[in-house]
Amino acid sequence: MPDPETPIPPVPSSRAVSRSRTRLSLVWFIPIVAALVGVWVAVTRVMSEGPKITITLDSADGLEAGKTKIRYNGVEIGTITTIRLSDDHRHVITTAQMAPATEAFLATDTKFWVVRPRISGANVTGLGTLISGAYIGLEIGQSAEHTRDFVALETQPVVTGALPGRLFVLKTADLGSLDTGTPVFFRRLQVGEVASYALDTDGKFLTVKVFVRAPYDQYVNPETRFWHASGIDVSLSASGLKVQTQSVLSILIGGIAFETAATSPVLPPAEANSVFTLYGNRAEAFEPAAQNPQTYQLIFNESVRGLAPGAPVEFRGIPIGEVADVRAQVDLKTFQFSTPVTIHLDPRRLGVNILDVKPGVDLDTMRRRLLDSLVSHGVRAQLRTGSLLTGALYVAFDVVPGAPPATVDWSQKPVQLPTVPGQLQATEDKLEDVINKLDKLPLGAIGENARKSLADLDLMLVTARGTLVSARGTLANTSTLTGPNSVQVQQLGNTLQEVSRAARSVRVLADYLERHPEALLRGKKGEAK
């Protein structure tokens, strides 16, 4: 223990610890947290950035950079970030920022299109875009390869791949009133719509793609017929007026109907993208296909005005074929014009049953024998007026009584069948005959005679006038004789009174004689008594 008195030797004092300098303040936690949060935000931001794609459009009408969205089934999956013109100023190139994890949407065959309000007869779509502005819709492609550059479709496809059903290809020469979205009917039920149409490269036909929704697509089989169901089909027949339509909608905007003939065999449903013919109407669609048409020629020495290819050929009112060709020909030997009409006879197609067909019989020979027989019985071809209104003609085969005998020359090609002038021609001939006869009448002499007769008549009339004057005088005399104050009338009155008295006396006498018939012999006796 040191003596407290002993002065403490100078001791160096300890150095103060500069704590503020060495100790790392907890406050550094704040910038670290801020940095971490910042990094986290940045990372999530980068992570949430999906792929960037470019879409080439024809027009950016209604699109706005930073606003226009890309939507799939109504879900936003991207935004248009920039819109610029292509280098050649023909297209618009838009850049779009897609949402994360949208890689799967970007297959090479993915289709983009601008959704704008679309109002067609059949449907109204995209009405929401009237308020919200256009947006870009898409249909995911099936390809496994991916791309970042797309070319948008010009129009919104009616049918997207998401819908179950099948596309069929129809070929038609006339688009009619069809448009994309035009309904397709099956038994008047709307089962699909026209997806697209395009003119074939040769310009002759149109390819119309129709989409038939499942489950109705199973009713389309290779034998199914499609036809234009536009408008109203009015037919006037012996059974009355028949109006055929699909629905009010199709009357207004047209449509396509399909049906399979009830007689067709049961077939498996048609493959997708099968090609069908689009017929003009139902009757045309179900017209049986030509089986074995025979070509014949008919030569008419009369006007064939009103006879068009396709006009029916009938045998006693039953269609057995149709007119294939109508043209004129001139024979340079005789300088004679004639109008050969080529016809196709196909009776089996048109509902003529052949009875008693024995196997092994050559139908050709049978046909020849049949025609020979018919011709020898007086069957001739004749032009007849089918419609008085349009003057359309048709060819009729019928038994014509008194037809000049004819035979069929089977060596010709095509075979020529005998004809007789048509009803109209016959009528004309008769009329001409009448006119000729009228022509031969001595009309001049008749006129002369008539004139003479008229002059005589004039004279006669003058004489008659004199006679009439005399007659009038006579009548005046008569009237004085018969007037009420005339002597004759008074005398007549007296005379009549006398006659009346005499008659009374006779009646008294008659009464007396009835009571006393003997008085005739004996005279009156009563007074005597």
Place this chain on the structure above:
Amino acid sequence: MSPSAAITAREQGLQSCEVCTLVSRPMPGEEAGLCPRCGEELVFRKEASFQRTWAFLIAAAVCYIPANVLPVLTTTTATGSDSDTILQGVVLLWSPTGWPLSLIVLFASIMIPSAKILALAYLLITAQRGSAKNNEQRMRMYRMVDFVGRWSMVDVFVDTFTAALIQLQPLMSVAPAPGLLFFAAVVVLTMLAVESFDPRLIWDAASPKEVQHA
């Protein structure tokens, strides 16, 4: 002797109160005392002032980036929804009639926060390096930064008010976006940085070293 080279209270072994500015002699042996007049804790210099200020400043700077990059407001209308950053807002407001408003937003939301950060960084660097130049100017700068700090919060308030008021579902609605949170953080952090900076450090460098160590 220039005023910048004046003697500091610390050199005299005295503490000045930050609130009531009373100069008092610290209790011997005590690390920190209380102001005999107003009861405020007395320190010679704020503890770890440089460190804390730097920390807050760096945090503010870090937050400043997302505050400007991220959208601050999401406007949903019938035609779609829009998210705008501060700068987009400035551009949006810029019109022949609306340009003063645009300028206000530009000043309050972009220039002031960035100026604050830069000014504080300048003050910190000069103070740490012991620069004795332009002391009064630096002091003025500090006061201005302190004064102007709270006004940056206006943007945040406007945003939140708008978001609260404009809720016309489904026609239109406004919602704050993440950028606003960072912007508010920038404002708060810069205010904290200003708060933790001890302006007396500016003057420490001004006093001659030999005097300080005597």
